[in-house]
Amino acid sequence: MCQCNCHGPKSDLSLLDDVLKEYAGSSSNLITILQKAQNIYGYLPKDVMYCIADKVGITPADVMGVATFYSQFRLTPIGKYLIMSCQGTACHVNGSERVTAAISEYLGIGNGETTADGLFTLENVACLGCCSLAPVIMINGEAYGNLTPDSAVAVLKGIQEKEGK
Amino acid sequence: MRIVIGEGSCGIAAGASKVHKAIEAVMTANEPFSLGSTGCIGMCFLEPIVDLYDGKTLLRRLVKVTADDAVSIVEAARSGDLSKVDSITISAEDEEFLNRQTRIALRHCGLIDPVSLDDYREADGYQALEKALKTMTPEQVIEEIKISGLAGRGGAGFPTWFKWNAARQSVSDTKYLICNADEGDPGAFMDRAVIESDPHSLIEGMLIGAYAIGACEMIVYVRAEYPLAIANLEIAIAQAKKANLLGENILGTGFSCDMRIKAGAGAFVCGEETALIESLEGKRGMPRLKPPVPAQKGYMDEPSNINNVETFANVSWIINNGGEAFAAMGTENSKGTKVFALTGKIRKGGLVEIPMGKTLRDVIYGIGGGIRDNKEFKAVQMGGPSGGCIPKELLDTFIDYKALAATGAIMGSGGMVVMDESTCMVGMAKFFLDFTALESCGKCVHCRIGTARMQEILTRIVKGEGKDGDIELLEELCEAVKDGALCGLGQTAPNPVLTTIRYFRNEYEAHIKEKKCPAKECVDLLTYSIDAEACRGCTLCAKKCPAHAISGAVKQAHVINSEACIRCGQCVNSCRFGAIIVE
Structure with a gap:
């Protein structure tokens, strides 16, 4: 059993069993374990990180240190739709700032935040690598390119409509 | 006939998968043609791209294809009447984009099926490996690479043979060969294209390197943001293992070497080789003090050699064609070809591979077709956040490590972001400092504090709160950070600031003294008004x-x-x- 004293919601730690069985043998696998844990839970809940520390044989601070160092890891749950807004150079010179600002204003959330209805999370990310389509956002893996502030908001409205919001 | 769809990341982002599905939907059971996919050919501005082949001969290249074109494509392939797809056939002018290139690292990209070992073998794949393992000693391999003049394509431009030789000389039973595929430079995507579109060429190049240094294991550190690259490389590794090209006793030569992928987790500093090693070991990716260099003590404290994807992609070509053929291209101190990711305000953006020694003008105007929307070229950013901008006056600079360094920019990994008159250069410097300040790992004071202070000053300048003496203060900070930072991230972070001050000092002065942004980009410095003469009172602006x-x-x-x-x-x-006036 994990020695977690935190008071947050309890995660189902049994989901981690297979991952830990395969990778817990060496602390050099920590990043891989965290990636797989995030795939399972959608983010890295505190009790999950305690559990990983315990099984890998390192301190919770070590786990937290790595989890907060890399931009891929999230410490809070995400919305149903993850909007990744590309901040790469090509997107920047093609007006990504205005696109991001329009999304932010329309949804009323900033970078890393989730809408109250749990539908959208906005995340500013480093280059997505579709530079010729700049400015680009990616929503749940699908890229939308050559955006303007208006067309970006239209994409979001389309999703809201689909979700009946 | 074969219909082949370009399904690299850019193609997919532009809708290639939808085209694929649409074509499948109109196909019937017994078509006289087949449908397949390939990787990225690098003509991003024309995606999605569909090629029609007869055997190995390209009959037609169709561009900007949409799902609506599926019926005419299928009809053309069925009947052989290619006039049905005339309207979406590539223009002669756009064909020049590829014709003017010399492709070595990208030689198979967009031409073969990335996940077919047979395709790769038909394109002379794994012949270089066989030649190296069966007819050359490790020393001879290193010598051939030395003759070629191949230098690290990740940015530093360090001679590859020298690193290989140093790792070879280190005595240990366990050595590692690592591929740096943590392509973090915003605006560069050539490494992704190679892994996605030609993963076997990376494996082959790495195997030759592993044989040269005596490595027992190869690790590819790939950005997690490149899911397709990871997926295709995983398939290729499995195929290579099955074909005895990886693992024990490769091709019966007694040489054994394994390979695995490690997905990065998003940290620009991990492009620095010692930070990458820390990350491979499961830690925060913070650079180590050198010496010892990785060739002596790297991953798990064992001798390790790290090269970039593009570097490895050249290796098998060099072994097949000889180091001299490679060295015949380029300039005195920069040999072979280099791949650039051409983006920004350019008409034809994409991947460009050309021999060293061509000029920036050749790339931007000759291949890229110049600036979009008939605007004026202002500058090109080379080498991303570690590089600098090069202005119009220096467009005839040769692509050569030394010549580019003399401008204050660097060759870098090959990102080329083109800017026009509407890009504010102070804003650009701030953009890069926002990036480096965020990505600074915090280990050394100069980088952690220095980039933050530079970012503060730049922020106040673009807000119209700049003070007299800010330019000089920035210059002083730049020198201090350059000298004092521990790793390449900090040492090069001042480059965008220094080059923009060097070439566009007047823009800084306009922001500070007149509180004006000449490019009309810094919103805090703009005023909007309406020209009463021109306004017709249509009310559209008021509604918007x-x-x-x-x-x-x-x-x-x-x-x-x-x-x-x-x-x-x-x-x-x-x-x-x-009628709207912006000042």
């Missing part, structure tokens, strides 16, 4: 204005309340009479 800052009666000249104006530019975009 999200701040309700525009008033006026129908058919009367409108007025902008500058107190309420949020300077979003919506009125400019909506006005059909060019």
Whole structure:
């Protein structure tokens, strides 16, 4: 059993069993374990990180240190739709700032935040690598390119409509 | 006939998968043609791209294809009447984009099926490996690479043979060969294209390197943001293992070497080789002090050699064709070809591979077709956040490690972001400092504090709060950070600031002294007004204005309340009479 004293919601730690069985043998696998844990839970809940520390044989601070160092890891749950807004150079010179600002204003959330209805999370990310389509956002893996502030908001409205919001 | 769809990341982002599905949907059971996919050919501006082949001969290249074109494509392939797809066939002018290139690292990209070992073998794949393992000693391999003059394509431009030799000389039973595929430079995507589109060439190049240094294991550190690259490389590794090209006793030669992928987790500093090693070991990716260099003590404290994807992609070509053939291209101190990711305000963006020694003008105008929307070229950013901008006057600079370094920029990994008159250079410097300040790992004071202070000063300049002496203060900080930072990230972080001050000092001065942004990009310094003569009173701008800052009666000249104006530019975009004045 994990020695977690935190008071947050309890995660189902049994989901981690297979991952830990395969990778817990060496602390050099920590990043891989965290990636797989995030795939399972959608983010890295505190009790999950305690559990990983315990099984890998390192301190919770070590786990937290790595989890907060890399931009891929999230410490809070995400919305149903993850909007990744590309901040790469090509997107920047093609007006990504205005696109991001329009999304932010329309949804009323900033970078890393989730809408109250749990539908959208906005995340500013480093280059997505579709530079010729700049400015680009990616929503749940699908890229939308050559955006303007208006067309970006239209994409979001389309999703809201689909979700009946 | 074969229909082949370009399904690299850019192609997919532009809709290639939808085209694929649409073509599948109109196909019947017994078609006289087959449908397949390939990787990225690098003509991003024409995606999605569909090629029609007869055997190995390209009959037609179709561009900007949409799902609606599926029927005519299938009909053309069925009947052989290619006039049915005339309207979406690539133009002669656009064909020049590829014709003017010399492709070595990208030689198979967009031409073969990335996940077919047979395709790769048919394209002379794994012949270089066989030649190296069966007819050459490790020393001879290193010598051939030395003759070729191949230098690290990740940015530093360090001679590859020298690193290999140093790792070879280190005595240990366990050595590692690592591929740096943590392509973090925003605006560069050639490594992704190679892994996605030609993963076997990476494996082959790495195997030759592993044989040369005596490595027992190869690790590819790939950005997690490149899921397709990871997926294709995983398939290729499995195929290579099955074909005895990886693992024990490769091709019966007694040489054994394994390979695995490690997905990065998003940290620009991990492109620095010792930070990458820390990350491979499961730690925070913070650089180590050198010496010892990785060739002596790297991953798990064992001798390790790290090269970039593009570097490895050249290796098998060099072994097949000889180091001299490679060295025959380029300049005195820069040999072979280099791949550039051409993006920004360019007409034809994509991947460009050319021999060293061509000029920036050749790339931007000759291949890239110049600037979009008939605007003026202003500068090109080379080498991303570690590089610098090169202005119009220096467009005839040769692509050569030394010549580019003399401008204050660097060759870097090959990102080339083109900027036009509407890009503010102070804003650009701030953009890069925002990036490096965020990505600084915090280990050394100069980088952690220095980039933050530079970012603060640049922020106040673009907000119109710049002070006399800010330029000099920035210059002083730049020198201190360059000298004092521990790793390449900090040492090169001042480059964008230094080059923009060097070539565009007048823009800095305009921001600080006149509180004006000459490129009209820094919103805090702009004022919007309406030219009463030109305004027809159509009311469109007033309706569009999200701040309700525009008033006026129908058919009367409108007025902008500058107190309420949020300077979003919506009125400019909506006005059909060019009546909005931005100063």
